[in-house]
Amino acid sequence: MSYKIPMGPYHPALEEPYKLDLICEGETVQDAKLHIGFNFRGIEHLAETRNYIQVIALMERVCGICSNIHTLTLCQAMEGLTGLTPPPRALYIRTIMAELERLHSHVLWAGIAAKLMGFKTMFMTCFELREKVMDVLQAISGNRVNYSMNRIGGVNRDIDDPNAILKMVEALELEMARTVIPIFTTSSTARSRCAGIGVLSTEKAISCGVVGPVARASGLPQDIRRAAPYAAYKEMEFDVPVQPAGDVRARLLVRALEIMESCKILRQALAKLPPGEIHTEGEKFPFMTGTATSRVEAPRGEVMYSVSWKEGSRNPARVHVRTPTFAVMPAIRWMVVGQRLADTPLIQASIDPCYSCTDR
Amino acid sequence: MTATMTPLEAISEKLHTTEPWVDTGGVHWLSPGELKVRDLAKAMNELRARFVTITAYQLPGEQGFRLEYHWDLDGCLLGFPFLLAGDSLESAKIDSIYDLCEAVDWIEREIHEGFGIHFSGRAYEPLLLRQGDTMGVNLRDVVAAGKEKI
Numbered sequence: 001m002s003y004k005i006p007m008g009p010y011h012p013a014l015e016e017p018y019k020l021d022l023i024c025e026g027e028t029v030q031d032a033k034l035h036i037g038f039n040f041r042g043i044e045h046l047a048e049t050r051n052y053i054q055v056i057a058l059m060e061r062v063c064g065i066c067s068n069i070h071t072l073t074l075c076q077a078m079e080g081l082t083g084l085t086p087p088p089r090a091l092y093i094r095t096i097m098a099e100l101e102r103l104h105s106h107v108l109w110a111g112i113a114a115k116l117m118g119f120k121t122m123f124m125t126c127f128e129l130r131e132k133v134m135d136v137l138q139a140i141s142g143n144r145v146n147y148s149m150n151r152i153g154g155v156n157r158d159i160d161d162p163n164a165i166l167k168m169v170e171a172l173e174l175e176m177a178r179t180v181i182p183i184f185t186t187s188s189t190a191r192s193r194c195a196g197i198g199v200l201s202t203e204k205a206i207s208c209g210v211v212g213p214v215a216r217a218s219g220l221p222q223d224i225r226r227a228a229p230y231a232a233y234k235e236m237e238f239d240v241p242v243q244p245a246g247d248v249r250a251r252l253l254v255r256a257l258e259i260m261e262s263c264k265i266l267r268q269a270l271a272k273l274p275p276g277e278i279h280t281e282g283e284k285f286p287f288m289t290g291t292a293t294s295r296v297e298a299p300r301g302e303v304m305y306s307v308s309w310k311e312g313s314r315n316p317a318r319v320h321v322r323t324p325t326f327a328v329m330p331a332i333r334w335m336v337v338g339q340r341l342a343d344t345p346l347i348q349a350s351i352d353p354c355y356s357c358t359d360r
Numbered sequence: 361m362t363a364t365m366t367p368l369e370a371i372s373e374k375l376h377t378t379e380p381w382v383d384t385g386g387v388h389w390l391s392p393g394e395l396k397v398r399d400l401a402k403a404m405n406e407l408r409a410r411f412v413t414i415t416a417y418q419l420p421g422e423q424g425f426r427l428e429y430h431w432d433l434d435g436c437l438l439g440f441p442f443l444l445a446g447d448s449l450e451s452a453k454i455d456s457i458y459d460l461c462e463a464v465d466w467i468e469r470e471i472h473e474g475f476g477i478h479f480s481g482r483a484y485e486p487l488l489l490r491q492g493d494t495m496g497v498n499l500r501d502v503v504a505a506g507k508e509k510i
Contacts, residue, residue, distance in 0.1 A: 037489040080385050209411045209463030222410070227435025292385035293430075293437065306415040306428070322413035322467075330466055359489065 002030060005341065009038045013116065013345030016355035022336070022344060029336045029344060034329060039359035047319035052078065052152065052285060055316060059305075060146045062321060063357045065108065068101045069298040070305075071150035074319070076230060077307040078152050080292030082285045088274045090154035094231040096165075096269045097140070097149050098296070099262045103172070104133040105299035106255045106262070109352045110180060113252065116346045117193045122183055129175055136168045154279025162270040169270065173263040181256045194249035198335040198347035201246055208331040211324050212301020213258065214351050217243045217250035224297040231296075235272070236265045248350040255352075287311060291318075300324035300352050323357035367433055374403045387430070387439040397429065400440055401457040409433040411463040416471045419443075425452055425477060444477065456482040 002025045009017035017038035023031040043062055047055050059074045060067045072094055079086065086094070111126030134144050141147035141157055149155050159165060184190050200210070205218035215222050223240045225233045241257035243250035289311040295304045301324030308318040328351045335347050365373070368381050368388060375395055382389045392400060404411070409431040417426040425444040430437060444452050456479035457464055468479045469488040 040489045077386070206408070206410070207462045209461075222432075224435070227432075228437070290385060291428075293387050293439075295386070295437065302412070304412060304430070308417060318415075318417055320413075320415040322415075326466060327413075327463065330462075 001025075007344065007348075009035075011345075013349065015112065015349075016353075018353070018355045018358075020332070020336075020344070020348060022341065024341055027341050029339050029341060032333045032336050032344075034332060036329070036355060036358055039356050041360060043360045044319055044321060047316055049315065051314040052287070052316070055319065056150065056152075057146075057148070059319070059321070060148065062323070062360055063354055064145055065105050065354060066101055066298045066300070066303075066357070067146045068097050068149055069296055069303055070321070071148075072098060072231070073294045073296045073303050073305045074307065075150045075152055076294035076296070077292045077305045078285075078287075078309075080294065081287050081290060081307065081309050082152060083288070084153040084280050084285070086154040086279065087277045088232070089158075089276045090278045091232040092269050092273050093155045093157075093159055093278065094150065095233060095236065096159065096266060096273075097137075097147065097155075098231065099265045099269070100133060100137050100140075102299045103259060103262045103266075104130050104137065105352070106259050107133060107176075107180070109255060109299075109349075110184065110252075110259075112349055113346065116349050117189060119187075119189055122180075125179055129172065129180065132168065132172055132175075136165060136172075139168070140165065151279055152285055153282075154277070156279070158278050159270075159273065162273050166267065166270045169263060169266045173260070173267075176259050176263070181260065184252055184256050190252065191249065193343075193346060194252055194350075195247060196245075197248045197343050198339060198350055199246045200331055200335050202244070204331070204334050205246065208328075208334070210301075210328045210331050212297070212299075212328065213251055213254045214328045214331065215301065216241060217254045218246040219244040222302075224295050224302050228295060230294070232269060233265075236268050238265050248346060251350045251352075287313065298324055300354060300357075301328060321360055323354070323360070325351070325354045325358045329353055329358060367436065371403070371407065371433070371438070374407065375400065387437050389439045389441065392440050392442060395440075396455065397440075397442060398455050398457055398460060400429065401460040404431045405460060407433060409438065411461050412437065414464065414467050414471060416475050416477065418475065425475060427454060427471070427477070452476060453478040453480055455480050458482045 002023055005022045008014050008019040019035040021033040022029050050058050056071050059070045062070045107126050107130040111123045114122035138144050141149050200218045202219040205215055205220055221240055221242045226240055238261045241254050243253050287309045291308040293306045295302055304322040306320040307316055310317050332348050336344050379391045379393055412430040412432050415428040427442045429440045469484050471477050472484050
């Protein structure tokens with residue numbers, strides 16, 4: 001006999017509200033239906049009522065984890081409409097902020113994954129480490145969540161002492177390499193809960209159009225930082241970790257390896273930080289009529305902004321945001337089919353979902 | 361496709377079009393002309409391009425809508441703008457490509473809810489973002505009463 005089990009919208013396994021209707025046969029999931037919209041705020045519509053300064057503050061609030069990425073993508077699109085090119089130092093600072101954000105997002109996810117695996121000690125360790133990343137972000141921006149770093153034509157704050165930040169990054173890297181990565185990659189608990197669970201095949205990953213670590217864990221080597229470099233990524237040397245298995249463990253390994261790659265990028269960017277201005281001159285911007293599009297690789301995958309403007313207007317005519325979770329989340333349905341009901345919390349968490357981004 | 365062809369030329373050949381590609385605003389644009397969106401989706405599948413999104417724009421007055429379909433081909437963002445009549449709620453429609461490209465599901469549903477555009481050949485229920493709410497209240501001006509509720 002099959003029966004339906006609703007998971008959510010408010011459930012201990014979910015960090016934010018969404019609903020998964022699971023159709024089960026005994027303990028095995030036969031099908032699943034996803035429901036979103038519990039966080040819908042109409043931000044795209046609201047953006048049309050904000051001027052070019054206010055809209056940056058608004059879009060920073062699309063997501064609480066990758067807030068910097070949203071303003072970076074928006075500012076890049078708006079720079080396309082104003083013809084402004086940020087100075088080299090600003091491009092490096094944008095890269096540093098983006099990688100620090102990836103670090104704190106991946107470590108946060110590792111903590112949540114550990115909690116769902118029943119690995120509470122690891123959860124506490126990850127959150128302690130995440131605090132150190134947050135300290136670095138606070139040292140640079142003065143803020144812990146909405147950093148207000150990006151502006152049209154550059155960044156708002158400089159990095160005065162790159163060596164101090166470098167020391168913090170080195171300490172972080174050491175701790176990651178010594179504790180987090182070995183436990184996630186070698187512990188039998190992590191392996192038994194994750195290996196062969198929630199598989200998304202390469203073919204299905206292509207068909208669903210998934211992005212970011214989920215795509216890379218299904219054998220697709222796609223990364224916007226490499227395929228279409230922005231900020232200072234063209235000048236950085238880094239690897240794009242890819243795992244072919246497509247299971248929860250592969251997603252775990254991809255993110256663990258990406259933590260190390262982020263540290264590598266951070267060390268390079270801080271060491272090579274060029275001198276000079278951090279933004280272009282002027283506070284008023286001559287927007288051209290047209291549409292500009294920008295893509296960046298957020299911690300969860302590709303974010304795309306399409307911004308449309310009419311010359312002489314202070315407000316955008318349209319801002320469209322395609323977030324990574326919006327692209328990845330429908331694939332959860334295929335990951336949970338045939339799996340044990342008890343594994344579904346970890347499987348859905350393995351995509352590192354952000355419902356706030358998805359609903360906008 | 362010949363060895364000397366660029367990826368963009370290969371797409372033009374596959375789509376049987378001589379329209380020029382225009383590189384602007386971070387996108388390689390190709391006007392689809394007489395091309396149907398379903399034929400475009402089939403061609404993108406054959407090229408193994410990754411679907412990215414559809415961006416909907418409401419045009420001034422009763423000019424209708426512009427739907428911009430985006431695919432990624434090896435890091436190159438492709439854009440195909442389709443114009444839709446939209447002088448009434450019933451007239452704004454375009455073929456769905458959901459059966460050809462699974463990845464469009466949510467964005468077709470979102471545009472259907474936000475703009476009232478109908479993607480022919482698919483079912484939507486339940487609503488994706490505003491379950492139980494009126495369709496087209498998010499961005500579409502014509503449903504003014506609904507818009508005031510936001």
